[in-house]
Amino acid sequence: MYNEEPGIQKTIDVLLNYCQNRPEDYELIFVNDGSTDKTEKIIKEAVVERPEIKLVNFSRNFGHQLAISAGIHYTSGDAVVVMDADLQDPPSIIPSMISKWHHGYDVVYGQRLHREGETFFKKATAGAFYRLLGDVTSINIPLDTGDFRLMDRRVVDVLKRMPETDPFVRGMVSWVGFKQAAVRYDRQERIAGETKYPLSKMLKLATDGLVSFSMVPLKLAQWLGSVLLIGAFVSFIYGIITGFGLGVEIMCLTTLIGGFVLLAIGILGNYIGRIFVQSRARPLYVVSETEGFAKQSSTIKLEDRQRM
Known part of the structure; x- marks a missing residue:
């Protein structure tokens, strides 16, 4: 989450409604990537009301991919689903992911058929990037996928041992291997607010992907x-x-x-x-505080870098 005040309460309500109708035990971990609005306050209020909600607060904005890394670090479940807070990736797809997981798949990634509310430029450049990445790398990164995916615990444990300062999570998951499958879906428009991925951040993400996985x-x-x-x-x-x-x-x-x-x-x-x-071996990110966990933490220590 980064400055998601306009829509974060809707996200909480939708996720709780989904989880309450599922047979699995669950936890909802929100990673606040240095928001400057009331995102943190709204989540803290939810933590008090619902013990299954947990919060990881960054000391500043460290970026989307490191926020995912932090969320993965703090999970405890047998399977982990990664998603953004804007509900463009609908929770209604998760049961299909869980079904494939029960059928033996270690990674079930969401593959976009349509991308609502996005400009032609963004769709065209994203499509070109994924195809270029597939041509110049030795790993198979599925086309038209983001970070919305379910991962088995053993995949998560491997990712936690990959302390990359500029992570490209979807590429790292493909590199790990294991048995992977797709669930196709139509991506929705943001429920509120504005995209936090302008052209500059898209270019950085593309650079991270190319440099991390290709010579x-x-x-x-x-x-x-x-x-x-x-x-x-x-x-x-x-x-x-x-x-x-x-x-x-x-x-x-x-x-x-x-x-x-x-x-x-x-x-x-x-x-x-x-x-x-x-x-330099600095921490990948700094956590100012956590809420809702049995043991609270104020920071990620240097030695934790080797386990992330």
């Missing part, structure tokens, strides 16, 4: 360098033979090569930067 960007620098060297050699020979436009060609090639060098440095910097961040 193609690094190889791309090598391929482009080879092409430019060949082009430069051919142009140089052509200029000598014809005696025409050699200075212009050299200037254009110099500019082109300079641009490529900066691009290559940027790609390398992205990978090296992640190595640097990971090597």
Whole structure:
């Protein structure tokens, strides 16, 4: 949850109504990713009224994927369902996930057929990203899926041992393996409020996915360098033979090569930067407080990093 005040009470009511009509024992863990509105206050009031509701409060905004990691860390159930607080992923799909889980599947992911309330640009770029990711990675990340999924406890335990500073959870779940299946559904519009995933965050998520699971960007620098060297050699020979436009060609090639060098440095910097961040061994996130758990916690310690 991040600034979900307009719709969080509706989310609580819908989830409670769903859970009360199910035979399973359940807990509802809300992760507050540094909200600055009344989201935290509303959840705390719900915790007092309903013991099955629990709250994990971040000390600041750490981001969507780390909020998922925190929620997974605090779960205790035999199966865990991850979903956002905006109800775009309807709880009515969860019984189908549970059914497949009972039939032996360790991961049951929601696969979107339609995406209501989203712009053509977002749909087109999301579709292109998933297809690109499938082409450049060695793992099978299903098309048109998000983080809405059910995971068996043994999958969750593996994820908790993957302390990545820039996690791409849906890719990590695919990397883990086990027996996986899809449940197809139509994604709904947000119940209230605005999306918390603008273009900048979408680009970061895409970068995390590509860099975390593919070496193609690094190889791309090598391929482009080879092409430019060949082009430069051919142009140089052509200029000598014809005696025409050699200075212009050299200037254009110099500019082109300079641009490529900066691009290559940027790609390398992205990978090296992640190595640097990971090597600092800071906590992935800081929890200011928890509510509703048997044993309250004020922070995630450094040593917990190795178990997440």
